[in-house]
Amino acid sequence: MSDVLATEKGAPGTVRSAPARRLPGPRAWVWAALAVLLLALPFYLDRFWLQAGLFAMAAAIGAIGINLLTGATGQLSMGHAFFLAVGAYGYCVLAGDGGGSGGDGLVGLGLPTWLAAVLAVLLAGAAGGLFSPIAGRLRGAYLGIATLALIFIGQHVLFNAQDLTGGFNGRDVPPLNLFGLTFDDSELVVAAVPFGSAEKLWYLGLALLLGGALFARGVLRGRPGRAMNAIRDHRIAAGVMGVPVARYRAGVFVLSSMYAGLAGVLLALVFQRTVPDYFGITLSLEYLAMIVIGGLGSVSGAVAGAFFVSLLPQLLTRYSDALPLVSAPGTGGIAPGEASRYLYGAAVVAVVLFLPGGLVRVAARLRSKLRHIPGDPVEER
Amino acid sequence: MTSVLPQAGIPPLEVSDLTVRFAGLTALDAVTFTVRPGTVHALIGPNGAGKSTCFNVLTGVYRATEGSVRLGDRELTGLSPHRIADLGVARIFQNLALPPHATVEDSLLLGRHRLTRTGFLAAGLRLPSAAREDRRHRARVREIAEFVGIADCLGHPAGSLPYGRQKLAELARALCMEPKVLLLDEPVAGMTADERRRTAAVIAGVRDSLGISIVLVEHDMGVVMRLADSVTVLDFGRRIADGAPGDVQNDPAVIRAYLGEEATQQ
Secondary structure, three states: OHHHHHHHOOOHHHOOOOOOOOOOOHHHHHHHHHHHHHHHHHHOOOHHHHHHHHHHHHHHHHHHHHHHHHHHOOOOOOOHHHHHHHHHHHHHHHHOOOOOOOOOOOOOOOOOHHHHHHHHHHHHHHHHHHHHHHHOOOOOHHHHHHHHHHHHHHHHHHHHOHHHHOHHHOEEOOOOEEOOEEOOOOOEEEOOEEEOHHHHHHHHHHHHHHHHHHHHHHHHHOHHHHHHHHHHHOHHHHHHOOOOHHHHHHHHHHHHHHHHHHHHHHHHHHHOEEOHHHOOHHHHHHHHHHHHHHOOOOHHHHHHHHHHHHHHHHHHHHHHHHOOOEOOOOOOOEOHHHHHHHHHHHHHHHHHHHOOOOHHHHHHHHHHHHHOOOOOOOOOO | OOOOOOOOOOOOEEEEEEEEEEOOEEEEEEEEEEEOOOOEEEEEOOOOOOHHHHHHHHOOOOOOOEEEEEEOOEEOOOOOHHHHHHOOEEEEOOOOOOOOOOEHHHHHHHHOHHHOOOOHHHHHOOOHHHHHHHHHHHHHHHHHHHHHOOHHHOOOEHHHOOHHHHHHHHHHHHHOOOOOEEEEEOOOOOOOHHHHHHHHHHHHHHHHHHOOEEEEEOOOHHHHHHHOOEEEEEEOOEEEEEEOHHHHHOOHHHHHHHHOHHHHHO
């Protein structure tokens, strides 16, 4: 035994070129600059861009959820849109002011809106929990198909449970009220900039996204994350290593549903009206596209993919009239909306073809290239 | 080696009349053997003899059709894999089951799963208890990596290591479970002579200084004869010999199974 030990004892310190405590590196500065930029944006951007940004933040929260499930644990879910709907409608029903006071005659429990938001997230988690006996047992394409059923059931309910959902026309979303601050269009002037709902929600969205991202990162880097990855990489080995596979699958499903529920609540608050059409199979596929494009299994991948998928069409629509071969709608050429969809489709295909591993992989490659410039200490791999 | 203490109270592993059938095919037919505490017990036989099936039953991956597997006074048949792991049965797989992109340290920490408690909430909120547990178990993982001789690889992704070291990392991961019984499915297959020697030394070290019982499936007879305290030979799902390595080696039934009918007549 001793010979084995003697040959390989190797100084423990050499494992990583341990970056000791030093002055904030370039990375910290980038993060600080990004934070300042994000905090300052509502003072400069118009409503269109703020809404687009909020939309992307909500998508990022939802994408983190599905990346925990599909990317990190290897469980294909086509039903993410269902849990978004549970969050969005759950919030409306819990916070709505009921039939009485000149409302829209829909069921509403009239709870404080912050409580309704929290409960809506828990409700989405509970819906995931109800489904988890199935989620714990099925895998691969079978789970995908089972979750697909959720979409159809969900849409059927949304269209037909008129009292709860308002049917085809959807229902209004009560504005959130937090610590006496109402996130509606009642004007609040900050530094000579009128703050409407979009400006106020911007900060809420940032806080929720940051919290959600940090939580998910903690999960992924800790003991649960290792177990989840083990289930994805080698299910049998995971069980043999002592991971209760079915229980973990169910647990991740619940967590992922709660992220979707939170995304749903935020989306509802941004749109100010929920309509059933939105929560269809297309939305589920969009979320899958986000994590594939951004990078499977990581928080940064989910966020990058969510911003890519939700901002690119808006960008293209906004600027497509500046593109060649595009003309005003109805005049014979390609309409801006169509052109944006073509470009969006091409971009998605290009990313999947040329950037396996997603957008985060590109960032990682750039970083390692920068690190290998002469004079810099070279990492060992 | 004082840092890695031998474990007390290793129970015997008793396999009795174990039968496994898959839709008409009998993979194991009333197989009986006992792994005495702290010994290396080799399970050998030609391809398709049922060795891997046996491991799959011992770890709860397959269900036994009949018979029993007992670890001390606990019955293992019918338990799910993670419950069996909880009782202290660890296994390395014939084909590498180490995720190539994760670092070796992360893979080894997975071995600590059954010994740690941090859940979704504690990990997500980074509670102090989670950080404490993480630190403690990382230290233990490093000790075990040093014991196996892969401490210098902890920070590398497993896929970047040579094959032999990956196999050692997998062995280290199984040891991280602090097992009472270790099942090794072809631990030296595909290795260079040098790697074989080193791995065999590690396995002997596990038995001698940790006192863990080891069940070894291996085709390399040199390694089997060197390491094993007792040998069970399987052929077509039946036990055809059982005993000390030297006796089994000269058993006519074993020679017949390995070399064919004519070999015994010459």
